[in-house]
Amino acid sequence: MSLKMFGPIGNFFGLGNNLLSRAVNEIRRCAPVILHEDDKYLLVFASELLEEPSLAVFKSFSDNVYILLTAQRASYVTTHDKLSRVGANTLSLADIRTLMSGLPEEARSVPVEEGSSPLDSLAIDLVKMAKLLPSALVIDMGFGNIEEMYDWCKCNGILHLAGKALTDYTQEYVLQEVCRSDLYLQDSLKSKIIVYRSKIGEPEHYAIVIGEPAIENIVVRLHSSCYTGDLLGSLSCDCRSQLLTAVKLLAEQVGGIILYISQEGRGIGLANKIRAYSLQMQNSLDTVDANRFLGFDDDERIFLPAAMILRNLGVSSLQLLTNNPHKVQEIGKYGFDVTKTIPFHMEINEYNGNYIKTKQTRLGHTN
Structure with missing residues (x-):
């Protein structure tokens, strides 16, 4: 049997369909995703899934790696109460894990940039959809145009997702x-x-x-x-x-x-709910503060x-x-x-x- 290109069948089942679910699965399987909107291009990776080798790769790739913390989490480990960026090139894996979910007194004093972009917020939304801790490692890729992004993603096997797919999620939900x-x-x-x-x-x-x-x-x-x-x-x-x-x-x-x-767990997923349980039992937090400690809203x-x-x-x-x-x-x-x-x-x-x-x-x- 001769092999043929799918043609219209390939278009039907191709990457253009259900990109959001594919991106969520990529995040969950420890793969980065390019999130883009207008002329902004962010490489997004779930902070929770970082290991020493992957962190080293990201640091070697760029000198502008940062960690995103939600407003709820930032209020525990920084002086800010807004979605915040923390420069990550000088942070160890232990530092990042403490920023994500450690006790405030364990968090080392690090410079925090309070300002963030709408695309940063969408990066957090993507990680939340994967039911992971709401923190992301991000690199601003600085592509000159979208064609450059397409070429880079194709060369490196990285999925790309338009921010519009997240903002239009509720309109297209079926x-x-x-x-x-x-x-x-x-x-x-x-x-x-x-x-x-x-x-x-x-x-x-x-x-x-x-x-x-x-x-x-x-x-x-x-x-x-x-x-x-x-x-x-x-x-x-x-x-x-x-x-x-x-x-x-x-x-x-x-x-x-x-x-x-x-x-599960007012929308945070079972694993995060068990984390919240542990905080309630071991650190005497109530159900609201436990969610906020982990970086979540009161009801997700x-x-x-x-x-x-x-x-x-x-x-x-x-x-x-x-x-x-x-x-x-x-x-x-x-x-x-x-x-x-x-x-x-x-x-x-x-x-x-x-x-x-x-x-x-x-x-x-x-x-």
Whole structure:
């Protein structure tokens, strides 16, 4: 059989499609990516994945290597509270790791440049999408034009991504129904599960329909995945209790929908959530300060997947089962009429008391 160029098939499956998901995968597999916008070209690498050999390569390549720290992280280890650059050519790997996640008193005094570019911010967004610590090693490549960038990337096997792919992410986000089935739950034998998948390779999301509810003004629970609570029964949070209570409440009433959204740890990912757990247990930080210590916002979730599933199911008005007013605000941004908020009343134990109190006092939860 003679080998042929794919032609239009090659164009269909080529690098031009799903570049964002490819870039996220490149970052996760310890590869750099060129992020570009207008006449700016940045080589971006996840700080968390640096090792001695890779750091040496970057330093030998340029005398203008810098580390990006988010405003949240910078406020712990510098005198700044904005997205900041730290010159990295004289830093050791241990220095960089301390800047990323070490205790403030361990961080060595280093010169920090408070100013940053919009492209720096997008570099952090890219690393966050890879569910890594939100810090990036960056080199300003200084290409003369985009053709020079194309040639360099082709020669070195480096993926390039336009900043527009990140800024337009929510506009181009698509969820598709994959499959559905009846589901027998302990508190609801009349249920079904619907699986949704995006085109960018992120984890799947699920709709669990309890009973046969009317779509108009339906009761909805937005539940973010919690491996430690939902599956392992962790006593440090109230997630499992909320999930099971939601099933029981909906089964006892007229039914409803539980959207199980794969956004672990308020969107930071399981590994970073475990890091936050360690900070809470070993350093007496609460859930908010632990996230900020690692460089994250208080809540990194986006509610677009939930909104798209609700639209797919024909929902326009709903009653939201939640103690979190932020969820009401966010889902309302997508044009849904939230007619009522139904609060939870969860039991407090000796391990989750501080967590629940923090959600009330610092995140505005009602119960």
